[in-house]
Amino acid sequence: MPAAQQPKTSAKGLETRERIVDVAVRFIARNGARGTSLADIAAEAGVSQTGLLYHFRSKEALLNAVLDRHLAFSEEWLWGDGPDPGIKIVDIVARHMASWPSQHDDKVYSLLGMNTVVLGENVSPDTDLHPRLVEGYRTTIDRVTATLRSAQQRGEIRDDIDPRLKAMEIIAYCYGLEAAWLVDPTIPVADAAAQWAAQQTTQMASS
Numbered sequence: 494m495p496a497a498q499q500p501k502t503s504a505k506g507l508e509t510r511e512r513i514v515d516v517a518v519r520f521i522a523r524n525g526a527r528g529t530s531l532a533d534i535a536a537e538a539g540v541s542q543t544g545l546l547y548h549f550r551s552k553e554a555l556l557n558a559v560l561d562r563h564l565a566f567s568e569e570w571l572w573g574d575g576p577d578p579g580i581k582i583v584d585i586v587a588r589h590m591a592s593w594p595s596q597h598d599d600k601v602y603s604l605l606g607m608n609t610v611v612l613g614e615n616v617s618p619d620t621d622l623h624p625r626l627v628e629g630y631r632t633t634i635d636r637v638t639a640t641l642r643s644a645q646q647r648g649e650i651r652d653d654i655d656p657r658l659k660a661m662e663i664i665a666y667c668y669g670l671e672a673a674w675l676v677d678p679t680i681p682v683a684d685a686a687a688q689w690a691a692q693q694t695t696q697m698a699s700s
Contacts, residue, residue: 510548510558513538517559519599522606526556526614553621556611560625563608572636579644580697582637586667587690591683593674602678605671634660650697659697 516538520529531552535545549555570589571582578585593601615622637660644650666689674682 506548509538509540509544513540513545513548513555514558514562517555518562518607519603521556521559521610522603525610526552531555556622557625559607560611560622560629563604564629566604567633571633576636577640577643579640579647580649580694582640583663583690583693583697586663587683587686590667590670590674590686593682594678602675606675609668609672609675630664633664637663648699651699654697663693 513534516534517529520534520537531545532542534555535542538545545555549558571585572578574581574585593605611622612626614620615626617623634657638657641650641654641656641659645652645654645656650656670682670686673680
């Protein structure tokens with residue numbers, strides 16, 4: 494449908510929609526998607542279940558909106574400096590992780606926790622969200638691989654580094670430190686991330 498023909502959503506409707514997603518993120522992080530009902534979310538968001546279904550026609554639609562929230566968050570921090578940061582990608586990751594403790598106002602914690610829980614609930618190929626999660630992972634790997642390969646072509650990174658394997662390693666580190674911080678938010682995540690980034694830069698740099 495052309496944009497001009499799409500139904501308009503009022504400012505109040507957008508605010509309600511965002512509030513529902515906020516609640517869903519918190520509840521899923523705490524109870525999992527399987528342990529959270531639309532009725533629970535609606536009650537906490539201050540809307541009827543019918544009102545919730547007006548904005549999200551099914552639980553799957555709401556779960557996809559929740560994942561969209563995490564995707565926008567990830568897009569902002571990982572690619573906010575531009576589409577091709579090259580070897581600086583590890584510094585961007587470390588800077589993002591260093592910001593977690595100062596943002597521990599439940600929003601970032603819940604968003605990371607929600608994503609971790611949803612990943613755990615959808616590792617099986619027969620789950621509804623598995624295809625989207627696989628696609629998202631592969632897309633991220635592809636984009637990190639591309640920026641590392643570009644850096645290699647510019648002479649920033651050693652020729653013997655495999656950009657794709659390094660991209661997988663970087664994303665795996667992100668998942669690992671996220672999980673550790675979710676379990677214990679008091680860990681020195683900023684120091685750990687800074688040390689890791691420095692080691693990665695030294696290891697990858699061409700000179």
